[in-house]
Amino acid sequence: MLMARLMEEKLASLYRSGGRIVGGVYSGKGQEAFSAALTIHLEFGRDIFAPLIRDQAGRLAFGESVMQSFQTHFGTVNGPMRGRDGNVHRGLPREGIPAMISHLGAQISVVSGMLMARQMQGKSGFVGATAIGDGATSTGAFHEGLNLAAIEKLPLVLAVANNQFAYSTPNERQFACRNLVDRAIGYGVVGHEVDATDLVACVRTFREAVANARSGGGPQMVVGNLLRLCGHGEHDDASYISDSAKQAHSGRDCIEVARTQIAEQGWMRETAFAEEEASCRKTIEECVDRASAESLPNPFTCDWSAISSDDLSDGENLKS
Amino acid sequence: MTYLEAIRDAQATVLRDDPSVFIYGQDVGVFGGPFKATKGLFDEYPGRVKDAPISEDAMVGLAVGAAIEGMRPIVEMQFADFSSVGFNQIINQAATLYWRTNTPCPITIRLPSGGTPGSGPFHSQSLEGLYSQFPGLVVVTPATVADAYHMLVEAVGLNDPVIFCEHKYLYYHLKSEELDSEVLPIGKARIVRSGTSATLVTYSAMLHECLAAARQLEVDGYSIEVVDLRSVKPIDTDTILASVARTGRLLAVGEAFPWGGSLF
Numbered sequence A: 001m002l003m004a005r006l007m008e009e010k011l012a013s014l015y016r017s018g019g020r021i022v023g024g025v026y027s028g029k030g031q032e033a034f035s036a037a038l039t040i041h042l043e044f045g046r047d048i049f050a051p052l053i054r055d056q057a058g059r060l061a062f063g064e065s066v067m068q069s070f071q072t073h074f075g076t077v078n079g080p081m082r083g084r085d086g087n088v089h090r091g092l093p094r095e096g097i098p099a100m101i102s103h104l105g106a107q108i109s110v111v112s113g114m115l116m117a118r119q120m121q122g123k124s125g126f127v128g129a130t131a132i133g134d135g136a137t138s139t140g141a142f143h144e145g146l147n148l149a150a151i152e153k154l155p156l157v158l159a160v161a162n163n164q165f166a167y168s169t170p171n172e173r174q175f176a177c178r179n180l181v182d183r184a185i186g187y188g189v190v191g192h193e194v195d196a197t198d199l200v201a202c203v204r205t206f207r208e209a210v211a212n213a214r215s216g217g218g219p220q221m222v223v224g225n226l227l228r229l230c231g232h233g234e235h236d237d238a239s240y241i242s243d244s245a246k247q248a249h250s251g252r253d254c255i256e257v258a259r260t261q262i263a264e265q266g267w268m269r270e271t272a273f274a275e276e277e278a279s280c281r282k283t284i285e286e287c288v289d290r291a292s293a294e295s296l297p298n299p300f301t302c303d304w305s306a307i308s309s310d311d312l313s314d315g316e317n318l319k320s
Numbered sequence B: 001m002t003y004l005e006a007i008r009d010a011q012a013t014v015l016r017d018d019p020s021v022f023i024y025g026q027d028v029g030v031f032g033g034p035f036k037a038t039k040g041l042f043d044e045y046p047g048r049v050k051d052a053p054i055s056e057d058a059m060v061g062l063a064v065g066a067a068i069e070g071m072r073p074i075v076e077m078q079f080a081d082f083s084s085v086g087f088n089q090i091i092n093q094a095a096t097l098y099w100r101t102n103t104p105c106p107i108t109i110r111l112p113s114g115g116t117p118g119s120g121p122f123h124s125q126s127l128e129g130l131y132s133q134f135p136g137l138v139v140v141t142p143a144t145v146a147d148a149y150h151m152l153v154e155a156v157g158l159n160d161p162v163i164f165c166e167h168k169y170l171y172y173h174l175k176s177e178e179l180d181s182e183v184l185p186i187g188k189a190r191i192v193r194s195g196t197s198a199t200l201v202t203y204s205a206m207l208h209e210c211l212a213a214a215r216q217l218e219v220d221g222y223s224i225e226v227v228d229l230r231s232v233k234p235i236d237t238d239t240i241l242a243s244v245a246r247t248g249r250l251l252a253v254g255e256a257f258p259w260g261g262s263l264f
């Protein structure tokens, strides 16, 4: 969580100072607890995690490296996207991290397909998780994907971060149901709701949801209530979010809440927070330096074909 | 054997030869598909011919996910026209996967295409022109029984997403006993009839109309060369240009809407 927050602060400052960042910067400020609490219950290599735009924390907790984020934001050839698609769109599909397309809602069915394939291959014990925002629950793809996962009783965990806004659009212009978690009944999936500013509650809820999915309980939909503590992207000042929303319980900063919880429980020494923060900052600076030294794709030598079968590329590969 | 039976048999062949192949579509299971293109396959290949909900977007998304995991799904759209509901997953998810992530996307999407009497505006579209606009997709349009069989087998074996446009008018009308006549790879056009006066470039059901026209024109003393493109993406420009170099005239004949389509 802390690493994700500090990485995104660094990315935001690099974005504002211009220069190295290719494309935009989208942060998960305020959503770190909800995102990480999901993926600490997943196992890299066995499970699937299809992150969305506010899942830096979940990515790290699942097993993505710090380097991969900076490589992608800097558009380097050594990053997972080889400089072809920036920032939050990165992934390593064959390692269980599908690379999101921008079109919201589209990853639910992709994860479902990965899960169904593994079942057909006779594998077992795996879970697939993906994340989505309140706005994206309005897409047809969300409905089609969740309904399909329910029909196939797939071990899917769907984390719905209700941060009250989709870009600038508030919940009341997005859906008319009382609570998004009520939708679970309609799909025939298990619904969970959690205060997503509360790390301990998030960990408990996801522990149960992931265990349910893993043991054959079918898709689980977890709705987390929180507030986006940043703009939609770094280009957005979020002036449309009212002070009363920020001061409400759901406007709490999950990292501050977690700090208090950890201190109260005596899980970490007071000084350990500062040590942790310093060590994260050091790693970030090292990664920024290393990624900055990497090169961008060469338009004249890279293979740009969108078709893998060489003889069928029909002029798509403009290299030669 | 009919064109439709060739499609059914090609699917039986790939299901038999490759355990990673499965079929996914509405009513394809016990029912055997609305056109019977999957007749009997549900029983012959248990667990590998699956009914899908009416969710074209999710059907294609699921196929892409399965492909990531090493499967080779065949998605049957009930009619080509309904693939518009899955358009996003086709052009943005499937078509870009290899370019973005270097992950192959071996999926075949079967589109029962084209006009038949009385089928109206929503059960008669030819969408090959539309799909051929997108990098990352292979778009094939078989015109013969043998091509329907061999190109479907080849399509399923490719590591790229293939839009397989099968013509509904040919389903029952077109019959042939010879499956093993000249087999050509996807991407290669066939000169079906040679001539000197003009070149007709066409594909799918229009091939047979062009051949009929060429026979009539022969009576009037014109010798017409007819080229069957077989696939509109890739398009075999070498064969087209060589033909036009000989005849000096070109007429492109297709059934898709003409604006911005695959022939213009």
Ligand SMILES: Cc1ncc(C[n+]2csc(CCOP(=O)(O)OP(=O)(O)O)c2C)c(N)n1
Binding pocket: A053, A054, A102, A103, A104, A132, A133, A134, A135, A136, A137, A139, A161, A163, A165, A166, A167, A228, A232
């Ligand atoms: C299908 C689709 N339409 C529009 C967009 C543009 N868009 C990107 S993010 C966003 C808001 C998403 O809101 P939400 O799902 O609530 O997630 P959040 O950003 O709040 O985390 C929009 C409209 C998109 N990416 N996909």
